[in-house]
Amino acid sequence: MPLADIRPYLEDSRRKKYALGCFNVFDTETLEGVIEAAVNKKTPVVCAIYEPQFKYSDMESFTDLIKNIASKTDVPVILHLDHATELASIIRAIKCGFTAVMFDGPVGASFEEKVEKTKKAVEIAHLAGATVEAELGYITRVGVDEKASQENIADPKLAKEFVERTGIDILAPAIGSVHGMGEQKAAINLEMLRQIAMSTNCYLSLHGGSGVDDSIVQQAIDFGINKASVYTRLSNRAIERVKDSLSTGKGDISAILNEVRNGFREVVEDRLEVLRSVNICNPANGTCHYCTSEKYCVSKASSPLVSDNQPYIKSSAIGSMSNRTYEDVLNNVSSLIADYVKNK
Ligand SMILES: [Zn+2]
Numbered sequence: 229m230p231l232a233d234i235r236p237y238l239e240d241s242r243r244k245k246y247a248l249g250c251f252n253v254f255d256t257e258t259l260e261g262v263i264e265a266a267v268n269k270k271t272p273v274v275c276a277i278y279e280p281q282f283k284y285s286d287m288e289s290f291t292d293l294i295k296n297i298a299s300k301t302d303v304p305v306i307l308h309l310d311h312a313t314e315l316a317s318i319i320r321a322i323k324c325g326f327t328a329v330m331f332d333g334p335v336g337a338s339f340e341e342k343v344e345k346t347k348k349a350v351e352i353a354h355l356a357g358a359t360v361e362a363e364l365g366y367i368t369r370v371g372v373d374e375k376a377s378q379e380n381i382a383d384p385k386l387a388k389e390f391v392e393r394t395g396i397d398i399l400a401p402a403i404g405s406v407h408g409m410g411e412q413k414a415a416i417n418l419e420m421l422r423q424i425a426m427s428t429n430c431y432l433s434l435h436g437g438s439g440v441d442d443s444i445v446q447q448a449i450d451f452g453i454n455k456a457s458v459y460t461r462l463s464n465r466a467i468e469r470v471k472d473s474l475s476t477g478k479g480d481i482s483a484i485l486n487e488v489r490n491g492f493r494e495v496v497e498d499r500l501e502v503l504r505s506v507n508i509c510n511p512a513n514g515t516c517h518y519c520t521s522e523k524y525c526v527s528k529a530s531s532p533l534v535s536d537n538q539p540y541i542k543s544s545a546i547g548s549m550s551n552r553t554y555e556d557v558l559n560n561v562s563s564l565i566a567d568y569v570k571n572k
Contacts, residue, residue: 231295232304234328234359234455235397237272237508238431241454246504247434247445250274250308250457251496254281257485258462259294261492263301268493269500271508272304274328276457279312282320291324303509310457311363318349322356329353330361330400339386346394354395361455364390365402367435374406378415384423391428398455399424400433403448409439410460416444418451425452433457438464442502449504458499466491 234248241248249266253259253275266273275294281287291307298305309321309329318329331349333342342362350360365382368374382401391399403421405414414436425432431454437445438460445456469487500506 229299229301229304231298231307231325231327232272233357234274234306234308237304237306238398238454240508241505242431242452244504244508245449246508247449247453247456248272248274248306249496249500249503249505250276250310250433250455251462251492251499252276252278252310252457252459253294254278254285255290256293257489258466258492259297261462261489262496263297263303263305264489265493265496265500266303266305267301269497269506270303271500271505272306273496273500274306274308274455276308276310276459277321277326278310279314279317282317287320287324291326295325308361312349315345315349315352318352322353322358326358328359328361328398330363330398332363339390343390343393346390346396350395359397360394361398361400361433362390362394362396363400363402363435367400367402368406370406370408370410370439374409377402377404377406378417381417381420382424384420384427387424388427391430396430398431398433399428400435403434405434405436406439407436408460409436410464412439412441414439416440416448418444418447421448421451421453431455437499438462445502446504456499456503458495461499462492462495465495 237248249271251262251273253262254277259275262273262275277287277290294305294307298307306328307324307326309317309326312318312321312329312331313334315331318331321329329349331346333345337345346360346362349362353360364387366376366380368377368380380402381404387399387401390396401421401424403418403424404416421432432452433455434440434445434448434453435457437456437458440448445453449456466488469491470484473484473487
């Protein structure tokens with residue numbers, strides 16, 4: 229299906245008390261690992277691209293790849309811009325087809341400046357149908373300012389004002405988690421989360437999920453978290469697997485890159501279980517939550533999901549899990565060629 233709107237799934241997560249998994253991707257292996265895991269767990273997934281990557285990568289080509297893979301995948305893929313500091317990034321992301329953006333505003337901005345800039349981001353993104361997430365308080369980062377994590381916790385009163393004045397869809401309140409934390413030792417202020425959930429009506433997101441103990445992650449979901457970002461755990465597992473592969477002295481680069489994909493897939497599957505984000509997209513359960521719109525539902529779609537002539541050849545789970553098999557794709561291409569020859 230095409231890249232999905234996050235809203236129906238946030239609403240679903242709110243009703244059923246699970247959280248959508250949000251995972252950072254930056255190349256083919258990480259992307260495939262994340263999407264394969266979501267396909268295996270039959271659940272929507274958020275693929276996040278961190279703003280600094282916009283400077284170093286050909287984002288237009290990478291997002292073409294993401295859209296192409298999403299179009300052949302049976303679970304909703306949401307493409308999310310992570311922690312943007314500039315409005316220009318929001319505009320570029322929207323042009324690339326992102327369906328969700330996160331805006332932090334300029335570093336060090338005052339509350340008033342943050343409100344004004346975020347309002348602008350919301351105006352732009354909503355025109356294009358994309359959702360906006362914004363951070364309040366400040367979520368610190370390991371090795372940079374982690375010691376300040378407790379001093380920067382979001383205030384429930386300000387959260388209410390911020391949400392009302394900006395019109396954001398998702399709030400990422402700082403509640404004690406820290407970006408980049410590999411050990412599960414973050415001190416989460418669940419009481420503050422509870423108060424924020426009660427004082428605002430928007431969806432809530434947890435960042436720095438790698439450093440939070442599983443039981444606390446689940447309590448946070450019970451208290452209102454609808455979306456949770458995890459990256460460090462994925463990165464650590466991929467590195468472990470690459471090291472193991474290198475230590476055998478046999479692997480060539482393709483095998484090593486495969487370890488990155490496998491590491492991401494393993495950990496994303498594990499995290500989706502913890503987030504209770506499993507079997508959400510399962511028509512076999514009698515209900516199909518792929519999308520609120522019937523035309524995007526794989527079980528009801530009348531038009532082919534794959535219409536281009538570039539068959540996506542996969543040795544991994546994506547190809548086999550999709551209900552459009554490689555043969556379907558080839559048949560589709562063959563009939564296009566036949567039509568072309570006939571009409572010539
Ligand atoms: Zn974050």
